[in-house]
Amino acid sequence: MQIKSASFVMSNSNVEKCPKEPIPEYAFIGRSNVGKSSLINMLTNRKHLAKTSGRPGKTQLINHFKINENWFLVDLPGYGYAKVSKKLKNTFQKFITEYFKKRNQLVSAFVLIDIRHSPQKIDMEFMQWLGEHAIPFSIIFTKSDKLKPVEIPQNVNNYLQAMTDDIWEEAPNYFVTSSTSGAGKEDVLSYIEQINQQ
Ligand code: GTP
Ligand code: MG
Numbered sequence: 001m002q003i004k005s006a007s008f009v010m011s012n013s014n015v016e017k018c019p020k021e022p023i024p025e026y027a028f029i030g031r032s033n034v035g036k037s038s039l040i041n042m043l044t045n046r047k048h049l050a051k052t053s054g055r056p057g058k059t060q061l062i063n064h065f066k067i068n069e070n071w072f073l074v075d076l077p078g079y080g081y082a083k084v085s086k087k088l089k090n091t092f093q094k095f096i097t098e099y100f101k102k103r104n105q106l107v108s109a110f111v112l113i114d115i116r117h118s119p120q121k122i123d124m125e126f127m128q129w130l131g132e133h134a135i136p137f138s139i140i141f142t143k144s145d146k147l148k149p150v151e152i153p154q155n156v157n158n159y160l161q162a163m164t165d166d167i168w169e170e171a172p173n174y175f176v177t178s179s180t181s182g183a184g185k186e187d188v189l190s191y192i193e194q195i196n197q198q
Contacts, residue, residue, distance in 0.1 A: 019072065143178060
């Protein structure tokens, strides 16, 4: 898919105030610092569309970006960042769960996982929660530039195996990406394009 336009629409912490347009929407979620905002910039060829930071906890609101005038990409705060206060963590958690439960336009979530890491409880629990709420999702493995090429399929297979050893009957759909090298860009965009055309 060619990205002809990408613009910031709004930020807020209340799902009821998100854009009303009934166009398809895809949301990026995952642990703080996993690379959600960087991936949005990589996919849209914009360096500063979504704000990124080397320090976890940068994105703190629901951010809507309108792409090609006919679909939304949503950048969300990360979960699992120990240094934000408990109160703030609870606030994030509340509006993120409200967002996923109530956002009718949401076609699919993308759960971002750092490809270097072995399965973490918090990600497993979050994906289980999506499953229980019948919210479709794919996994996007990020930062593939940080591994040697031979390690990529090994880590991916270990991860998916851990999921099927846990509660999942089947491994989910997944992508391997790097915001630094641009790996996986076309795969993710084609997938979205295909769904948008259905
Ligand atoms: P929060 O908003 O805090 O939840 O973080 P985030 O998930 O949006 O992460 P962000 O995109 O801000 O990136 C976090 C850090 O990881 C930044 O220093 C990025 O430059 C770096 N980073 C993100 N993606 C990649 C990648 O694909 N490769 C490498 N090498 N670094 C990356
Ligand atoms: Mg972010």
